[in-house]
Amino acid sequence: xxxxxxxxxxxxxxxxxxxxxxxxxxxxxxxxxxxxxxxxxxxxxxxxxxxxxxxxxxxxxxxxxxxxxxxxxxxxxxxxxxxxxxxxxxxxxxxxxxxxxxxxxxxxxxxxxxxxxxxxxxxxxxxxxxxxxxxxxxxxxxxxxxxxxxxxxxxxxxxxxxxxxxxxxxxxx
Amino acid sequence: xxxxxxxxxxxxxxxxxxxxxxxxxxxxxxxxxxxxxxxxxxxxxxxxxxxxxxxxxxxxxxxxxxxxxxxxxxxxxxxxxxxxxxxxxxxxxxxxxxxxxxxxxxxxxxxxxxxxxxxxxxxxxxxxxxxxxxxxxxxxxxxxxxxxxxxxxxxxxxxxxxxxxxxxxxxxxxxxxxxxxxxxxxxxxxxxxxxxxxxxxxxxxxxxxxxxxxxxxxxxxxxxxxxxxxxxxxxxxxxxxxxxxxxxxxxxxxxxxxxxxxxxxxxxxxxxxxxxxx
Numbered sequence: 455x456x457x458x459x460x461x462x463x464x465x466x467x468x469x470x471x472x473x474x475x476x477x478x479x480x481x482x483x484x485x486x487x488x489x490x491x492x493x494x495x496x497x498x499x500x501x502x503x504x505x506x507x508x509x510x511x512x513x514x515x516x517x518x519x520x521x522x523x524x525x526x527x528x529x530x531x532x533x534x535x536x537x538x539x540x541x542x543x544x545x546x547x548x549x550x551x552x553x554x555x556x557x558x559x560x561x562x563x564x565x566x567x568x569x570x571x572x573x574x575x576x577x578x579x580x581x582x583x584x585x586x587x588x589x590x591x592x593x594x595x596x597x598x599x600x601x602x603x604x605x606x607x608x609x610x611x612x613x614x615x616x617x618x619x620x621x622x623x624x625x626x627x
Numbered sequence: 628x629x630x631x632x633x634x635x636x637x638x639x640x641x642x643x644x645x646x647x648x649x650x651x652x653x654x655x656x657x658x659x660x661x662x663x664x665x666x667x668x669x670x671x672x673x674x675x676x677x678x679x680x681x682x683x684x685x686x687x688x689x690x691x692x693x694x695x696x697x698x699x700x701x702x703x704x705x706x707x708x709x710x711x712x713x714x715x716x717x718x719x720x721x722x723x724x725x726x727x728x729x730x731x732x733x734x735x736x737x738x739x740x741x742x743x744x745x746x747x748x749x750x751x752x753x754x755x756x757x758x759x760x761x762x763x764x765x766x767x768x769x770x771x772x773x774x775x776x777x778x779x780x781x782x783x784x785x786x787x788x789x790x791x792x793x794x795x796x797x798x799x800x801x802x803x804x805x806x807x808x809x810x811x812x813x814x815x816x817x818x819x820x821x822x823x824x825x826x827x828x829x830x831x832x833x834x835x836x837x838x839x840x841x842x843x844x845x846x847x848x849x850x851x852x853x854x855x856x857x858x859x860x861x862x863x864x865x866x867x868x869x870x871x872x873x874x875x876x877x878x879x880x881x882x883x884x885x886x887x888x889x890x891x892x893x894x895x896x897x898x899x900x901x902x903x904x905x
Binding site: 483484493494513515516530531532533535536537573574575577578580581582583584585587588590591592594595596597598600601602604605608609610611612613614615616617618619620621622 | 685686688689690691692693694695696697701704705707708709710711712713716717721722724725726727728732734736744748758822825826829830832833836837838839840841842843846847850851853854864865874877878879880881882883884885886887888889890891892893894896899
């Protein structure tokens with residue numbers, strides 16, 4: 455298949471898929487292999503090292519299909535961070551914390567138009583116990599049996615899987 | 628997906644003990660306070676009966692709802708309870724009276740209180756794209772409940788024994804208790820240990836996968852929160868204050884997951900996902 459055809463098909467696929475990322479940028483946060491398919495046993499077509507930029511094309515379970523200068527293929531999504539660069543997130547973090555420190559956090563948002571309150575510390579502190587609302591919340595309870603029916607309707611099947619140990623402690627949870 | 632919110636959870640604790648009326652509170656407090664002096668009391672972790680735990684959780688939940696009421700959409704609330712209960716059924720506490728809800732706040736956050744009370748903000752819910760992402764967010768909060776993370780910090784603050792004792796007698800609260808232990812906000816603005824958050828993340832991907840969902844719903848939401856416009860606004864201030872940054876959480880989660888889930892497939896159920904009315 456020619457490249458042109460392939461890209462055309464890819465474009466068509468992307469349009470059809472809700473989880474398509476349409477060229478969103480990202481970067482590798484750890485070294486990992488690029489695979490021809492979203493499976494561990496698939497052929498390795500390249501290797502990403504931490505900091506490599508990628509273009510995210512789509513997602514399949516725990517895998518991203520990416521384009522990069524190291525090759526094109528599938529890589530584990532947890533090895534990739536979406537977004538331009540790490541400093542973007544650091545910057546936002548600083549902004550958030552600075553906002554809190556100066557007492558402005560949560561007060562600069564435009565909420566007046568909707569009348570919906572935010573949940574900053576002052577508002578939480580001033581909150582009064584609301585029995586009626588709590589009872590309303592409790593009235594929506596779903597029983598275990600009901601939940602099972604709901605799952606079956608969506609074709610969800612329960613399966614066994616062990617908890618993940620903490621990699622730093624090597625302890626079994 | 629869109630972003631996230633869950634994380635938040637931790638928060639939840641609003642402990643507000645708040646409101647009760649009518650019995651001899653002063654004497655109760657004195658008795659309870661003297662109990663606290665006994666050395667073995669403060670070291671008892673998670674040793675509450677389910678009844679006490681639920682009483683504490685009810686107080687926190689009722690206070691949170693006092694700050695942000697439920698979204699007035701019964702279908703939405705039922706849907707969230709259906710998803711949440713199915714995920715909670717995969718945990719070691721399947722028979723707790725689990726309650727889930729979406730609350731009116733544009734903030735991006737989620738909260739858990741002891742006894743199985745879990746709330747997601749409208750702001751967080753709006754970031755979600757499918758049922759697997761909702762399941763992942765709720766599963767993180769479920770993780771806090773089953774590991775009793777909030778009860779443990781309450782206990783460390785030495786307020787729990789007191790609070791549980793009083794609450795078990797009478798659900799409600801009182802201005803005096805409120806003054807004694809501080810307002811709900813004080814508790815909410817207290818962060819859980821970072822490791823408790825990482826643990827809840829590890830539990831979340833497993834519970835979602837056990838329930839048949841795509842295990843990566845929560846990581847999707849974290850990615851979104853970490854890098855979207857939402858992540859740069861004041862709507863995540865409280866979340867970021869009480870939780871490690873999403874990038875750090877994703878890194879820890881990546882280390883824990885490794886290649887464990889490589890062959891695991893699950894459903895996202897985007898078609899069934901209940902969309903908020905604009």
